[in-house]
Amino acid sequence: MAAILTIARRIARMQQFRFARNPFLQSAIANSFSRSSSSNLSSFSSAFHRTGSVRSRLCTHFLRRISLKRLSTQINAQVFDFPSSETQNLIPPDQRMIDLIRRVALLDSEAHAMASLEDSSFHLNHDSLYSLIWEFRDEWRLAFLAFKWGERCGRGDKKSCELMVWVLGNHQKFNIAWCLIRDMFHGSTDTRNAMFLMMDRYAAANDTSQAIRTFDVMDKFRHTPDEEAFRGLLYALCRHGHIEEAEQFMLANKKLFPVDVEGFNIVLNGWCNIWVDVTEAKRIWREMGNYCIEPNKDSYGHMISCYSKVGNLFESLRLYDEMKKRGWSPDVEVYNSLAYVLTRENCFDEALKLVEKMKESGLKPNSVTYNSMIRPLCEAKKLEEARNVLATMINENLSLTIDTFHSFLEIVDYDRTLEVLNEMKIAGLGPKGDTFLLILRNLFKEKQPENVLNIWAEMARFDIVADPTLYLAMVQGLVTCGWLAEAREIYSEMKSKGLSGDPKLEKLLQKPVRGNVNGRKKNVRGFGASKMKGLQKQSSRESYKRQN
Known part of the structure; x- marks a missing residue:
C-alpha cells in the first residue's frame, strides 16, 4: 500500500510539473533580477484610498513560485x-x-x-x-x-x-x-x-x-x-524538479562525498519549495536522523516554508518555537512564511504582531513580507485589510512588485483593473502576458465576455503581442460563454499569424449553435466550465518567454 501511495504521489507531481516546466518559470531561478526606477504611484494609491511614492523594482518573489532559497x-x-x-x-x-x-x-x-x-x-x-x-x-x-x-x-x-x-x-x-x-x-x-x-x-x-x-x-x-x-x-x-535523482546521486556517492547537512538541505529544500510535498519533506527529515545528521537553521527554515505553503499553522509555529529553543534566530524568510500562514489561516492580527516582533529583533520587513499578507487577504476578499498593508508597504518606502499588483487584480472590478494596469506600466513592472492571462481568467469566471473583449483591445496599448497561450485562453473562454462568432474571429486571426491551433477546439468552433443567429449561447456542449478552468490554469502556467 505504501508503494502504491508513493507512485500515486509521483504521478501527481509529474502532472503538476508538466505545467510548471516552461521558460516562464525559469525566471524564478534568478531571484535577483531587478530593475530600479523612481515612479510616483499616486493614481494607484488613490484607487485604494492611499497616497505615496515608491521606487519600483522588478522582484521575482511569489509565494508559490518555483524557487530555491x-x-x-x-x-x-x-x-x-x-x-x-x-x-x-x-x-x-x-x-x-x-x-x-x-x-x-x-x-x-x-x-x-x-x-x-x-x-x-x-x-x-x-x-x-x-x-x-x-x-x-x-x-x-x-x-x-x-x-x-x-x-x-x-x-x-x-x-x-x-x-x-x-x-x-x-x-x-x-x-x-x-x-x-x-x-x-x-x-x-x-x-x-x-x-x-x-x-x-x-x-x-x-x-x-x-x-x-x-x-x-x-x-x-x-x-x-x-x-x-x-x-x-x-x-x-x-x-x-529532479529531486529523487538528486537524492539517489547524493547517497550513491556518499563514500566520495560524505553526506552532511548541506547536501540534505538541498534535497529537503527541493521537496519543500519545488514540489511542496510535506510527506517527502518529512521523510528526508527522518532520513537525516538515520544518518545522525542534526538539522540546522536552514533545515528548519525549509520545513516551516513547506508547512506554511500548505496552510499547516500548528506545525509551522511548532517548528518556529523549536528552532528558537535550539538557539537559532529566525531570519526574514522564516518570518515571511509565518506571516503568510497566519494571514491565510485568519490570524491577521497575529501576523501584524509577528511583523512588529520581527522589527524588534533587528530584522527589516521587505516587499515579500507584506506581499505574503496581501495575497491571502486578497484571496479571502478582505480588500480593506489588504489596502492597509499596502499603505504600510508604501510608507516604509518598500518596492511594489508584480505580485503586489497581481494580488489586487484578483479582486478589483473592471474599471479598477484598467487603473492597476496603467500604474503597472508607470512603475515599470509590466503588465506582462501572464498579467492579462490572470485578468482574462477572472473576467471569464465572472461571465463578463464584453469586458474581456475590451481588455483584449487594451493589450496593444501596453505593447503586448498575443501569443498562442493568450489566443487559446481567449478563444476557450469565449466558447465557454457561448460567444462563438467572436471566438471564431479571434481563432482565425491566430491561424492567420501562423500560430498552431487546437484541433479539438477547431472542431468545436465549426459546429453551429441552434436557435441563436449570433452564435451565442450560455454553454457549449462538450466544453464545460470545469474544463475551461483547467485550461486557463494551464495557460497561465505556460505563458513566459522572457527571462530571464
Whole structure:
C-alpha cells in the first residue's frame, strides 16, 4: 500500500510539473533580477484610498513560485543566478546592428553573412557583443551568428562564451555548446562555470543522465569534480524538479562525498519549495536522523516554508518555537512564511504582531513580507485589510512588485483593473502576458465576455503581442460563454499569424449553435466550465518567454 501511495504521489507531481516546466518559470531561478526606477504611484494609491511614492523594482518573489532559497555558501551562487546577475544593467544594442544581423542571416551561406558583417561600419566591443547575444537569446541561430562575428573581431571573451553556452543549452543545442566549451578549453579560457551551466541546462531539459555525465567529465577539462561541483549538481537537479535523482546521486556517492547537512538541505529544500510535498519533506527529515545528521537553521527554515505553503499553522509555529529553543534566530524568510500562514489561516492580527516582533529583533520587513499578507487577504476578499498593508508597504518606502499588483487584480472590478494596469506600466513592472492571462481568467469566471473583449483591445496599448497561450485562453473562454462568432474571429486571426491551433477546439468552433443567429449561447456542449478552468490554469502556467 505504501508503494502504491508513493507512485500515486509521483504521478501527481509529474502532472503538476508538466505545467510548471516552461521558460516562464525559469525566471524564478534568478531571484535577483531587478530593475530600479523612481515612479510616483499616486493614481494607484488613490484607487485604494492611499497616497505615496515608491521606487519600483522588478522582484521575482511569489509565494508559490518555483524557487530555491538559502543557496549554500559553498555553491557559486552567481553561476546559478545567470544570466540575470549579468544582464541587470545591460545597455540594449543599437537597433541598426540588430537589423543588420537579421538581414545577413537570410544570405545563402554563413561565409557571405560573416563577410557582410565584417564589411559593415559597426565596431563591436565586449559589451555590445554581450548585448547582442542577449537580444537574440530566443533565436539561437542569430545569437550564434553575432557570437561568431564577435570572435572574428577579437571581442569574444569568457563572459560572452558563457552566455552563448546558456543560450544554446536553452534551445537544447548541446553538441554546439560542447564544441564551444572545447574551443574555450583549447584557448586556455576557464570552462568551470560553463560546465556548471551545462549541468543546469541538461537538468532543465529533463536529461539528468547527461547532467551527471557533465559532472563526471569535469576532470577532462582540468577541473576537479570537488564538493562545490557536487553540490552544484544537486542544486541544478533539484531546482528543475529532479529531486529523487538528486537524492539517489547524493547517497550513491556518499563514500566520495560524505553526506552532511548541506547536501540534505538541498534535497529537503527541493521537496519543500519545488514540489511542496510535506510527506517527502518529512521523510528526508527522518532520513537525516538515520544518518545522525542534526538539522540546522536552514533545515528548519525549509520545513516551516513547506508547512506554511500548505496552510499547516500548528506545525509551522511548532517548528518556529523549536528552532528558537535550539538557539537559532529566525531570519526574514522564516518570518515571511509565518506571516503568510497566519494571514491565510485568519490570524491577521497575529501576523501584524509577528511583523512588529520581527522589527524588534533587528530584522527589516521587505516587499515579500507584506506581499505574503496581501495575497491571502486578497484571496479571502478582505480588500480593506489588504489596502492597509499596502499603505504600510508604501510608507516604509518598500518596492511594489508584480505580485503586489497581481494580488489586487484578483479582486478589483473592471474599471479598477484598467487603473492597476496603467500604474503597472508607470512603475515599470509590466503588465506582462501572464498579467492579462490572470485578468482574462477572472473576467471569464465572472461571465463578463464584453469586458474581456475590451481588455483584449487594451493589450496593444501596453505593447503586448498575443501569443498562442493568450489566443487559446481567449478563444476557450469565449466558447465557454457561448460567444462563438467572436471566438471564431479571434481563432482565425491566430491561424492567420501562423500560430498552431487546437484541433479539438477547431472542431468545436465549426459546429453551429441552434436557435441563436449570433452564435451565442450560455454553454457549449462538450466544453464545460470545469474544463475551461483547467485550461486557463494551464495557460497561465505556460505563458513566459522572457527571462530571464
